[in-house]
Amino acid sequence: MRVFIAGIDGYLGWPLAQHLAARGHTVAGADALLRRAWVGERGSVSAVPIAPVYERLAAFRELSGGPLPFSPLDLRDHPALGRALAAFAPDAVVHLAECPSAPYSMIDFRHADFVQSNNVSGTLSLLFAMREHCPGAHLVKLGTMGEYGTPDLDIPEGFFDVEFRGRRDRLPFPRQAGSWYHWSKVFDSQNVGFACRLWGLAATDVMQGVVYGSWCPPADPRLNSRLDFDEAFGTAVNRFCCQTVIGRPITPYGGGTQSRGLLSLADCLQCLTLVLEHPAAPGEYRVVNQLRDVLSVGRLAELVRDAARALGIDARIAAVDNPRDEAEAHHYNPDSEKLRELGFKPSAPIGAELRQMIGDLLPHADRVRAHADRLPPTVHWRRPQISSVPNPAEEGTRNERETAADHDDGGRGPHRPA
Numbered sequence: 001m002r003v004f005i006a007g008i009d010g011y012l013g014w015p016l017a018q019h020l021a022a023r024g025h026t027v028a029g030a031d032a033l034l035r036r037a038w039v040g041e042r043g044s045v046s047a048v049p050i051a052p053v054y055e056r057l058a059a060f061r062e063l064s065g066g067p068l069p070f071s072p073l074d075l076r077d078h079p080a081l082g083r084a085l086a087a088f089a090p091d092a093v094v095h096l097a098e099c100p101s102a103p104y105s106m107i108d109f110r111h112a113d114f115v116q117s118n119n120v121s122g123t124l125s126l127l128f129a130m131r132e133h134c135p136g137a138h139l140v141k142l143g144t145m146g147e148y149g150t151p152d153l154d155i156p157e158g159f160f161d162v163e164f165r166g167r168r169d170r171l172p173f174p175r176q177a178g179s180w181y182h183w184s185k186v187f188d189s190q191n192v193g194f195a196c197r198l199w200g201l202a203a204t205d206v207m208q209g210v211v212y213g214s215w216c217p218p219a220d221p222r223l224n225s226r227l228d229f230d231e232a233f234g235t236a237v238n239r240f241c242c243q244t245v246i247g248r249p250i251t252p253y254g255g256g257t258q259s260r261g262l263l264s265l266a267d268c269l270q271c272l273t274l275v276l277e278h279p280a281a282p283g284e285y286r287v288v289n290q291l292r293d294v295l296s297v298g299r300l301a302e303l304v305r306d307a308a309r310a311l312g313i314d315a316r317i318a319a320v321d322n323p324r325d326e327a328e329a330h331h332y333n334p335d336s337e338k339l340r341e342l343g344f345k346p347s348a349p350i351g352a353e354l355r356q357m358i359g360d361l362l363p364h365a366d367r368v369r370a371h372a373d374r375l376p377p378t379v380h381w382r383r384p385q386i387s388s389v390p391n392p393a394e395e396g397t398r399n400e401r402e403t404a405a406d407h408d409d410g411g412r413g414p415h416r417p418a
Ligand SMILES: NC(=O)c1ccc[n+]([C@@H]2O[C@H](COP(=O)([O-])OP(=O)(O)OC[C@H]3O[C@@H](n4cnc5c(N)ncnc54)[C@H](O)[C@@H]3O)[C@@H](O)[C@H]2O)c1
Pocket: 006, 007, 008, 009, 010, 011, 012, 013, 030, 031, 032, 033, 034, 035, 036, 073, 074, 075, 076, 095, 096, 097, 098, 099, 100, 118, 122, 142, 143, 144, 145, 208, 209, 210, 211, 212, 235
């Protein structure tokens, strides 16, 4: 199968390209290298060193025996995106190319506006480009479990049966997102569903839980995927593991009773591959909930602590005030049957994944230690921000210079919110 990955330079995109190629699929991709710039803007770095994009592509070619056609484009550049799709003629398009950070979207108007326009306009551009250049291709769009929020009901996979005033219908399950970022994903879901209805597009909208884990293939460090720990781009488990390797306490937010769906990076790759290899039908808008475990943030902190202790690290937990506006005591019972019906078999248990990740991080502890001031939350959902991060409008801050080695941006400089 010919798979075009939009967002191929990201945390999930780069391992997915390698995983699909290893299964015999032909892969191409696009990325505007924005994630590298956003993490730089926040004054941080990937804990695991990553190669500049063209070194990555060279390693891919050497190790997989074939080239990976790469377009350094922004999805919102509609003509360029159309040319890339027309040239590659994909059977499937995986759309990962969005800003994935809730805290980043909550900084101020400029960041909220950027995240929503980047995500919603980029998706719209892709939908129209697919209609014109590859209308028969299957779109696999990454949404998030955060679209649903935390309703006091079980969460079905996208749709549920409703009875109202004596009439019944099958309707999209209500979305109650909790950040400007999560709302951008809700708007995307509506637009993707509409394109399926209107144009007969085949799409799978993946409501994904939080992904954790490292990707450091022993064959070549240029194949490593990034792993962030700053408050905006480090997801909870990855951040907790980074805290343990520098001897800092693990810091769940608030009471720690918030529950979320999670899965490891290895399970994420397995699930996305299953969805690609079992495509939606033309005109079908299929929604899958992609998660493996439901765990509270406090329990996750304990699991990370135990994994670190098993490796001889004296880890401890110290909760901090919750900067977010979120329910801490709530019902949470999402369905996730469709992927299991497609054949999803969870890989290693979470404890083994955590030990692997901490082991991968230990050699890079100095990188985390040098940016440890990026760990604590400074972005508050309700209060106006008094941010201690470098002003993104100022060129050449200390941290940007320090992280320049990580940011191969094709010579075009960091991309910042307009
Ligand atoms: N990582 C998780 O835990 C998680 C959980 C749920 C959903 N998701 C979703 O999965 C997708 C991938 O997540 P990730 O963690 O790999 O994020 P990521 O930021 O590492 O990857 C996204 C990639 O897309 C690129 N990109 C963003 N906007 C672009 C644009 N307009 N044009 C071209 N390239 C652009 C970025 O440069 C980056 O390399 C996102 O849509 C995210 O919302 C991720």
